Each structure stands twice: as structure tokens, then as C-alpha cells.
Amino acid sequence: MTSTTVTETGAPAGQVKLRSAEDGVLNWNVRKTEGLHVIPSFTDKEAERTWAKQHMAAAFRTFARLGWADGASGHISLRDPVNPDWFWINPYAKHFAQMKASDLVLVDHHGRPVQPTPHKVNAAGFIIHSSIHRARPDIHAACHMHSPAGRAWSTFGKGIEMLNQDTCMFYKNLAVYEGFGGIVLAEEEGLRLAGALGKDCWNLILQNHGLLTCGSTVDEAAAYFIALERACENQILAESAAANGIPKKFVGKEEAEYTCKCTSTPGCVYMQFQPEYDLTVELSNGKVLE
Template sequence: MSSTTTITQAAALEHPIASVRLEEDGVLNWNVRKTEGLHHIPVPPNKEAERLWAKQHMAAAFRTFARLGWADGASGHISVRDPINPEWFWINPYAKHFAQMKASDLVLVDHQGRPMLPTPHKVNAAGFIIHSSIHRARPDINAACHLHSPAGRAWSSFGKGIEMLNQAVYEGFGGIVLAEEEGVRLAEALGETSLNLILQNHGLLTCGSTVDEAAAYFVALERACHNQIQVESAAANALAKKFVGADEADYTCRCTTTPGCVYMQFQPEFDLTVELSGGAVLE
């Protein structure tokens, strides 16, 4: 008999190995569906403060992506809907390295691409079209990330979704997005409720109610693509896949994909990025 025992997630849940205190004064995050005090998205005191807060977290997301190795020359964008005027949005300047991004570098534009505040920077037209289309089509989305990260770009070549996850796949990539119609089709592919999109032969796009949520989803989806590629390699050598059950997957999704929970997933990266920059990212 083998000295190694393998159990399923369901079996593990049926046979808990610890007795857990559930008193309100405990420190354990046991009831993950009751997270009001644990998963907290800050509410700035006014719209001006909210604008600065959003820009600082957006700049930190760029530096985080650079630290993770996902900077790609002048390509890749994050956008955030402006809290003061929701018809405007912030986007990164053209050809500014992610690792050097500061809150003051970001550019505020309207849906015609006009700068709403003085800026010395230009904005990439293709990136503008994608993000403008998404913000116009989905009022519930405040932030969007689109990068050509290594695993995401590699897995997107197959035109398939990630197994055991819910995300859309856009199959009609037509090269650099310089036609407004292409941006509209991307927004339509995202649909009315999806927050993640795999762009075939292109890369990944994730969205959220905050830039932290969109960034956390991007990290998760990029890593899921990397994992999927590894799994496919193993499966090609006759190792059978074992899928998470539908009930378990649904329960996990309901418990871990609230805006507050996903926001919190990005906070360790945000804090580390601020520390590594010596606070410069917030300027």
C-alpha cells in the first residue's frame, strides 16, 4: 500500500480535522460569506479625494504588473472611470514604462479622446478605443486592465477559455485596435455581466468596480493561463485531469468573488509596491 494518500476536496470537507471557535471575538476568517468587517473598500470623504485615491491605486497597479514581468514596451493599458465626471476616464500615457508610473502621470480624457486637464503626454489610440468602448458599454465597470502578458498571450492562441472558470472569449481579433467598430465588438464580447475576457491571439482583459479588483482579476487570470498550459502539457503525457465539482466551484465563486474580497486580494501587492517605490508611486 502506498504511503501517500490522495483525498478529494469534498472528502476533506466531510472530515474536518480541527474544531473552530465561531465566537464574534475570534480572529479566524471562517465564515467567508460574512465578510463585512474583513473585506472593506475604503470610501474617501469626497470626490476629489476619491479621484486621487483611484489614481494612486492605478499607478500602483502598473508598477505591480512591471514587477511581475508584464510590462510590454508601449503596449498595455489600465483605465479608471473618473469619480468626479463618470463620462471621463483616466488612462496611462503613451510609452511610459509601467515601473516608472506615478499618479501624476495619468491622463484624463473624454470619449472623444480630448484631454480634460493639461498634460504633456499623448495617449495610445488603440488602447483608448478599447477602454472607451468598455466604459461606454458597461456603466457598472469603473476600471479595466488590458495587457499582453506571457501566459495570457500564449493561452489566447488556442481561442479557448480556462477550465473551471467563467470568462468570455473574443475570437475575432483583427490586429491593432484602430477602428471604433473593433472596440465595440470587444465590449459586446464582454457581455452584460462578465468581468474577464480572453482576446484570441492577443492577450487578456479584466474589469472591476475598482482598479484593485480589475488588477486582482488580471493577476488571477494570467496565473490561471499559466497553470492551464502546465496542465495541458501534463495531460499530453497521459496524466488525467481531475476537475473541481460544480457545487464546490459554485460555492468557492460565491464566497471569493465579491468586489470587497477581490479588492483585498490586491492590497498586499499595493502595499509592497508603495514601499518599494518609497512612496513615489503616489505622487
């Protein structure tokens, strides 16, 4: 005869019975996540503009800290909360590690500065981001960098495989822009890039070029970029092992879809960037917010 020991929670020994989120400090309630993943909302659009610009500047410094500053290449755009027909973009040839909120440039969809600024804007960056913002009103921010792993994996013109839990956030949420039309200095090329995203995709691999990620907040776009760059690095490592005869095991479609639904909500992805934001602000002694 076997006996079962029951714990104080009423669960058999060796099993764990989780308390609800309301009953403790657990950060996950499978039935309700709204209280955990909260994106700030604003009634004052000027206050929202200030907040969003600070997070955008912090994204640049975070990318620099992660080693993705590459000369004058790379850009982030942010749809202006006050006037959604305008968007913020980084000044040309300003090092990401020195970026402050006050450095960002506000332009209209013709590339004209809306506010006085001593800075110039990267023409290719403007065309890419202007095309995306016009094509997708739901996209409020976009990040495009020539990061090492993304740039390397883009040479294959392929998406990434569902190799682990982290890559599952890109399940049916990643497109590939095949072909390379050179530096994006023509509006037609910008429109083709925007078209490659389609109506509901948030992330894009640009063949022979790099990565582009989008979001409803700049935090979401930045978190997607960090995750996609690491997914590309992971893919390259896995391909190297597979080339030596080690077979890959893939996450199943059902499991990948479920994991994506859990990890790629706007609030969840937004929260993924908050530790990086807090660290960036601390390391800059608050200068990034100026």
C-alpha cells in the same frame, strides 16, 4: 469499547471547533464577511480621485514587477470618480515601473485631454477602454496587458478549465472574444470587444491577443488580471502534462460555483490586491503616490 476524548472547546479530539470572527483573530466568518472585505468609501469625490489614481499607478508598478511591462503595449483605465463620463489612462510609452499618479492622463470619450498634459495616449488603448466604459456603467476600471501566459493561451481561443480552487473565481465569469481584427484602431472593433463581455462578465480572453479584466475598483481589475494570467499559465502546464498521458481531474460544477461565490465578490477580489499595493508603495519609497 471505544472512548472519545473531548477537548476544552467541547469538540472531540482530532476535530477543530472554530471560534467566531468576533471571538478571535480568524479572518473568515462563513456567515458574515462584510467586516473583513471592506472597500473604502468617500463622500469627497476629489479625495476618492486621488486615492483611486494612486492605486492605479501602483497597479502599473506591480505589473512591471511581475514582468508584464512590454514596451509601449498595455493599458489600464479608471472611470473618473468626479465625472464618470471621463476616464484616466496611462501615458503612451511610459514604463510601468516608473508610473506615478501624476503621470496619468484624464480624457473624455472623444479622446481629448481634460487637463493639460505633455503626454500622448495609445489610440488602440483608448478605443478599447472607451468602448467598455460606455457599454458597461458598472465597470470602473479595466486592465489589458500582453502578458506571457495570457498571450500564449489566447492563441487557442478558449476559456480556462476549472482545474483548481484558484481558477474557480472565473467560473461563468470569463468570456472569449473569438477572432482577431488586428490592432484595435476602429471603433467597431472596440464595440465588438465590449459586446463580448456581455452584461455581467468581468473578464475576457482576446483570441491571438491577450487578456482583459475589469472591476468596480482598479484593485479588483488588477487582482483579476494577476489571477487570470496565473490561471492561463497553470492551464498551459496542465495541458503539457495531459499531453504526456496524465489525465486531468476537474472541479465539479457545484463546487466551482460555490467557490466562485466565495472568492469573486468585489470586496474579496479587492483585498487580493492589497498586499501587492502595500509592497509596491514600500518599494517605490512612496514615489508611486506622487
